[in-house]
Amino acid sequence: MNEVKIRKIIERVIEKIEETVNLPVEASGRHVHLSKEHTVQLFGSEDQLTVKKELSQPKQYQYQQRVTLIGPKGIIQGVTLLGSARGNTQVELSKTDAVKLGLDPPVRESGDLTGSASLLIASEKGVVLAEESTIIAKRHIHMEPADAERLKVADRQKVAVRIMTDRPVVFEDVTVRVNENYRLSLHIDYDEANACNYMPGTQGRIISLE
Structure with missing residues (x-):
């Protein structure tokens, strides 16, 4: 086996190794996970929500419906709603979003909501106060x-x-x-x-x- 063939084999092996250690990266925009209680208040029931698409993580999906976030200093409309319903409402923002709303949410892992920021969430059917719901996702x-x-x-x-x-x-x-x-x-x-x-x-x- 000559040097050129050996080099090509080595290059293919290196490429294969790199493929297995690289991580796909996804950018996650602002979104809301509603509790069952808040789903009822804003939409009547979870059955009233229409799935738009499946997400990359299994059993996670985006609804067709959107919500509006209302903070002390601003409003963000057309915010993505993800399913299915959770035990507690969770709102995930970027720092830029938080500044626009006038909030100072902590950087937290999903589900760690104690002491987090609060805001109003609105739909065409109602408004709820989501206390200790809002984080910048770690x-x-x-x-x-x-x-x-x-x-x-x-x-x-x-x-x-x-x-x-x-x-x-x-x-x-x-x-x-x-x-x-x-x-x-x-x-x-x-x-x-x-x-x-x-x-x-x-x-x-x-x-x-x-």
Whole structure:
């Protein structure tokens, strides 16, 4: 086997390795997860909501209906509504969104709502006060157990990820979330996406573990 053939084989192996360690990156815009109680108050029932599309994570979807967020200093209309209903209403914003609304929500992981910001959520049928509902979602990676084993990381571990764009950025303090129902994906908000010049198809790579 000559040197040229060996080099091509090595290049193909390297390409294959890179494919297996890269992370798909998704930019998550502002959105709302309603509780069953708030769903009833705003739409009558969950049956009144129409699924628009499935999301990348299994059993997660976006509704056709939208809501309006009302804060002390501003309003944001046409906000995406995700399903299905949760135990507690959760609103996820970027820092830019929060400033527009006049809020100062904490950076938190999903579900950690104690002491978070409150706001009003409106639909065509009503308005609810969603107390301790609003956070800036902490960047995180969804993955299956097989992905965690391959990447040598564990659930709740913190890692640093390099975003591979023409404006590369390293995001630190990224939480790994492992569940058999997850699909491999790094989630960042639009502020973070703009900082690294994100576009669909962008990938990241874990470069250090904490």
